[in-house]
Amino acid sequence: MRTKIFCDIADYKTIKFFNNKxxxxxxxxxxxxxxxxxxxxxxxxxxxxxxxxxKKPISFEVFADNxxxxxxxxxxxxxxxxxxxxxxxxxxSKGIFTGSVIKELSDKGIKLNITAVYSFxxxxxxxxxxxxxxxxxISIFAGRMAxxxxxxxxxxxxxxxxxxxxKNIEILWASTREAYNFxxxxxxxxxII
Numbered sequence: 001m002r003t004k005i006f007c008d009i010a011d012y013k014t015i016k017f018f019n020n021k022x023x024x025x026x027x028x029x030x031x032x033x034x035x036x037x038x039x040x041x042x043x044x045x046x047x048x049x050x051x052x053x054x055k056k057p058i059s060f061e062v063f064a065d066n067x068x069x070x071x072x073x074x075x076x077x078x079x080x081x082x083x084x085x086x087x088x089x090x091x092x093s094k095g096i097f098t099g100s101v102i103k104e105l106s107d108k109g110i111k112l113n114i115t116a117v118y119s120f121x122x123x124x125x126x127x128x129x130x131x132x133x134x135x136x137x138i139s140i141f142a143g144r145m146a147x148x149x150x151x152x153x154x155x156x157x158x159x160x161x162x163x164x165x166x167k168n169i170e171i172l173w174a175s176t177r178e179a180y181n182f183x184x185x186x187x188x189x190x191x192i193i
Contacts, residue, residue: 001189001191003182003185003186003189003190003191003192003193004025004026004191004192004193005023005024005025005182005192005193006024006025006026006027006028006057006172006192006193007024007026007027007028008027008028008029008033008174008176009027009029009033009037010029010030010033010034010036010037010039010045010049011033011036011037012037012045012048012049012052015027015049015052015053015058016052016053019052019053019056024056025056025057025192026056026057026058026059026192027049027053027056027057027058027059028058028059028085028087028113028139028172028174029046029049029058029059029060029061029087030061030087030115031061031063034046042063043076043080046060046077046080047080050080050081050083050084053083054081054083055083056083057083057084057085057111058081058083058084058085059084059085059086059087059113059115059137060077060080060084060085060086060087061086061087061088061089061113061115062074062077062086062087062088062089065092065093065094066092067092067098067100067101070088070092070098070101071101071104071105074086074088074101074105074110075110078105078110078111084111085111085112085113085135085136085137086105086110086111086112086113087112087113087114087115087139088101088102088105088112088113088114088115089114089115089116090114090115090116090117090122090125090126091116091122097122097125098114099125099126099128099129102114102126102129102130103129103130103131106129106130106131106134106136107131107134109131109133109134110134111134111135111136112130112134112136112137113136113137113139113172114126114136114137114138114139115139115174116139116141117138117139117140117141117174118140118141118144118145118155119155120154120155120158120159120162123138123140123155123158123159123162123163123171124162126138127162127163127169130169132166132168132169133168134168135168135169135170136168136169136170137169137170137171137172137191137192138159138163138169138170138171138172139172139174140152140155140156140159140171140172140173140174141174141175142156142173142174142175142176142177142181143174143175143176143177143181144175146177147177153184153188156171156173156185156188156190157188159171160188160189160190160191164189170191170192171190171191171192172190172191172192172193173185173190173192173193176193181193
């Protein structure tokens with residue numbers, strides 16, 4: 001199995017450049033990266049990106065914090081393109097698990113990227129809520145864990161084992177810190193880095 005490489009950026013020129021390179025298999029953005037890239041209007045900027053990135057998977061994140069608005073934004077983001085994954089945080093700012101949001105969207109066939117995952121318990125809870133027929137990504141924040149002195153490898157091993165029988169659910173090594181992380185992800189058979 002090949003570990004896919006996603007470019008974690010919202011810069012239009014960089015996405016346009018890497019969209020034509022076989023090295024990069026997809027893209028993932030977030031509201032902070034969008035701001036850094038100079039996006040004044042989230043939707044307009046996203047649609048501009050989608051004009052150059054028409055086939056490779058790309059994640060756009062909701063920025064609402066309550067579940068009702070998350071769902072509203074998710075449905076809109078999903079309508080932007082067939083290659084779009086809607087990025088949903090595993091918990092909101094109050095620490096409440098977004099399970100009901102994940103379940104509703106996944107059951108409707110909306111491709112999701114569940115982000116800011118820090119434990120195997122979270123991976124397990126997400127996996128239970130996902131419709132196994134819908135493509136989904138679970139993004140585990142390896143770099144941020146390692147920054148705090150926590151070894152992310154055991155969480156990846158368990159999460160990869162949990163999802164490996166399902167081709168639609170992929171594990172993404174997020175918050176990459178160094179080139180060696182790619183070797184680690186590859187050794188673990190992690191789907192994406």
